[in-house]
Amino acid sequence: MLTDAQVRNAKPAAKPYKLSDAAGLYLFVRPTGSKQWRFDYKFNARRKTLTIGTYPYTSLQEARQSLHEAKNALSKSIDPALKPASATFKDVAEEWLKKLENEGDAAPTMEKKRWLLSYAYPYIGNRNLTDITAPELLRVLRKLEGPGKYESAKRLRSVLSRVFRYGIATARAERDPAADLRGALTAPKIRHRAAFTEPDDIKTLLLAIDDYQGSQTIKFALQFLALTFVRPGELRHAEWTEIQGEEWRVPAHKMKMKLPHIVPLSRQALAIIEQSRAINGNATYVFPSLVSPERPMSENTLNVALRRLGFAQDEMCSHGFRTMASTRLNEMNWHPDAIERQLAHRPINQVRAAYNQAQYLPERQRMMQAWADYLDELRKSSATSQRTG
Template identity: 40%
Template sequence: MPKLIPPLTELQVKNAKPRPKPYKMFDGGGLYVEVMPSGSRIWRWKFRHADGKENALTFGPYPEISMQDAREKRLEARRLQLQGIDPAKHRDDAKRLAAEKAANTFEKVAREWYANKVPTWSERTSKNMLQRLEADIFPKIGSRPIAEIKHRELIVMLRKIEERGATEIAHRLKAVCSQIFSYAIQCGLADRNLMADMKDVLKTKRASHYAAISADELPTFLDILSRNEARMFEPTRIALRLMLLIFVRTSELIETPWSEVDLEKGEWIIPWQRMKRGKLTVNPDMTNHHVCLSRQALALLRQLHTITGHGIYLFPNQRDHDKPLSNNTLLVALARMGYKGRMTGHGFRALAMSTIKERLGYRHEVVDRQLAHAPKDKVASAYDRAQFLTERRKMMQEWADYLEAVERGDTPQPGHHGSLELVWPAPHR
């Protein structure tokens, strides 16, 4: 019959005196407190593995672990044994999981997610994404284990961004964090995507478009550009006129080298590598873009060639001619013309799209191809971009004629099937 061990009292444990060697004071059921020569008292529990080997679990020091705590831990361990679970292995697994949780911080997981995404992004997108995470996210929650982050932490972080007026950035980073949490769940590092439960914590952002003037505002815009009271350099004025005439993306215009333009043939073909969809890492669109030059656009390019034709770029940087013009130059020029917040580089594309469709009568598909937009469905994407090339050349000339008529104060009227009937008054004598 097993020996009955009377349970310890709180006073016995509290008054236990140290000896030259460690000794044990048993509480029963394998629980004991080991008194060390230093005077510290450690709660341990003695048990046997399924194979009969003896082992001991350390529950912790007294009085940090009270007698009641130690007895509850003994009971928990006994329950594990009755379920066929090794208490020592269970303890080691728990320690390992805790260590993994602590190691898998939000920043660590975010950088893994980022590394997986980088091959599908452009260099610019990759750089901007990392800069934004390092500036706004990592300083706040980067060191926190991703599985332990709470809703409130994320709300405080996002609202701080929102409070400085960066509402759009706050919404974008919320979406980015959602992707990171989703990645963590797929890797078994988190159980829940907290961002999915946070639909209304930020101010609702209004749907916005790039600022662009309307067709009715063209006469005033062209008059201001012509009078040049903003005292812009000639290449800058030519750049703005070309944006009106050919409505390529700003970067596609200002980064153009003269080698892409054939003034003799009147051709300008932008290699697919310079186009927005050509820069995609996955499935880039390898279609060269035909700009389709009107007589007016070609005349401007020839005029520009007399100014910058000796260099690499159509629009060189004034400080370093081996670099292209800064994108900000055109925005500053528009601001000086009085169009700050009312017109952007992308606004020329929106203006052309709406006006050519509404006032010149061209089909959306033709204008869309000239804008080098991606086809919205798989059937359309099977066709080459040059499918509408003849129609696009005709359209671009009619667009240039339309702008010329507007600037002269005439009233161009749309004809049938995209043809333009120019109703002009007699020339002034």
């Protein structure tokens, strides 16, 4: 019988090979490194092979249990290769989402995946995974393309493909029909994030935010975003427990790149933290929802606030604070690696990720304070800041 260690350490060879377990179960190892649990049997005098699952998605113990169920089906003259009707698209998709949550995918990422799948569920949610065809998926995607949501359609196709690949890995699908749709969708136009990068425009933006007449929490969030230039989703999900002294330590599961991130807090940022603490200190989140203090601020809140301040969608968005800071900091001659690390972009060499974080932290601390001071100087400057048009 096989052991977990033998399965885990099985290496690919020039040709496919088998590792036998017991009672007919074996591990089929391909040259690509793929490992499948299989069982050969006869049904109606025909020799057949049942693919039980793919390792490591299906463990040794799970494969043995599935083998027991397959043999039980054969004893009742039922072909174990027949897929259960309960393996609907929604069942498999929700199971896949749960797997991603367990692996620590960031909350904003999970929200987007669920939002995309919500477009597909009414049409294919109750369909058996094995019965869904490429033309059927295309009709679903066309419903997104109709109102011009080309980027959303593109992303949904990718999510659908990942669900089907998970279904293949867990032996509930045989192929990925979404893969057949590459090139069938309208290519979205590449759009750059709207952002102010000129000092006069930045000054106008800062003064408008300082004079925001709406919720104090929203005002503090916009001011904090200008100082820290994190991704909006990271800011919305910031919790009080993550504020440690003069640093905001963002856990890996909240980051797009799945790496823990340190945001050095300037004096100005710490002042905003204390202002927010005075009104939100009993909440879970630093900048909570206006509806419930135990929920994060909603995704569109900051962009809606910018529209209320008079900034058009093609002028400035909440993500644009990152472009704004990156552009100015590069022109201020800060080390490009320090800027990139503070933006939490993925290092070219992943092995250096932790090293880079330690190497540039002192410079990032100085840079973040200099950036906050620069914004203060813009506020005080006499340069023309009146908006036109």
